[in-house]
């Protein structure tokens with residue numbers, strides 16, 4: 001049996017540069033893999049079978065795990081099957097890339113189980129066809145810049161470990177709808193690209209590489225946040241709680257609805273989470289997270 005972790009991601013920075021002819025949006029984003037992770041196990045079987053401990057998640061053909069497995073079968077011509085079980089810990093449809101990470105782990109797990117020996121380039125091209133965020137989860141470092149749809153990733157070496165408090169309200173948001181509304185806003189003349197106060201990705205990168213948390217806090221950004229707040233007002237309430245308990249900055253991840261607060265260190269994250277648990281809505285899921293270890297990401301362990 002092969003057992004793999006599938007970590008979540010945050011977008012520390014997300015600019016939407018414009019709509020592309022293929023309907024997707026050109027992005028400039030800074031990804032961070034964090035230590036909140038799903039777990040997948042892979043065992044040999046005659047056919048492909050997916051199961052999950054979370055009954056709310058479909059294990060049918062729309063599941064990205066099955067799509068990833070079928071893509072690998074089609075590309076390799078293998079007749080092998082697999083029994084894949086998912087233990088779900090990452091909140092679903094919350095902007096944390098859980099489904100994309102599961103798909104990336106499936107490519108890695110089945111590449112090994114089926115002895116395909118595909119290299120990074122082949123896996124990356126399969127990953128990009130599965131979803132915009134999937135290639136990032138194959139990236140060798142916990143931080144990477146994503147461009148294009150988000151699928152063209154440039155790893156960032158030697159970045160420090162960050163500590164965050166992650167809060168997920170009950171509401172789920174549709175990524176497609178949030179992007180569509182951005183287009184309408186822009187078509188009505190409210191160009192989201194031309195606001196002078198928007199920090200640049202090079203500033204954020206510089207701050208990250210220098211380990212300057214104060215500068216990094218000033219550079220966090222997400223163009224999708226205003227529309228996500230309009231659709232889900234608790235996001236703004238969560239952010240004001242995180243600020244009042246001392247977080248250096250707070251942002252939506254991806255298209256939401258998860259929100260993170262950047263903390264100075266592990267101790268501050270602990271204090272913020274404790275204060276928040278005492279005053280928050282019982283429907284919010286609150287977690288202390290940190291940057292994932294690079295070594296844990298792609299290591300397949302055979303049992």
Ligand code: C5P
Pocket residue numbers: 023024025026027130131132133148149150175176177179
């Ligand atoms: O690539 P993925 O399937 O994860 O994207 C989900 C949806 O998010 C797309 O159907 C599209 O509406 C929107 N999207 C976008 N531009 C991107 C990434 C996603 O418009 N760069």
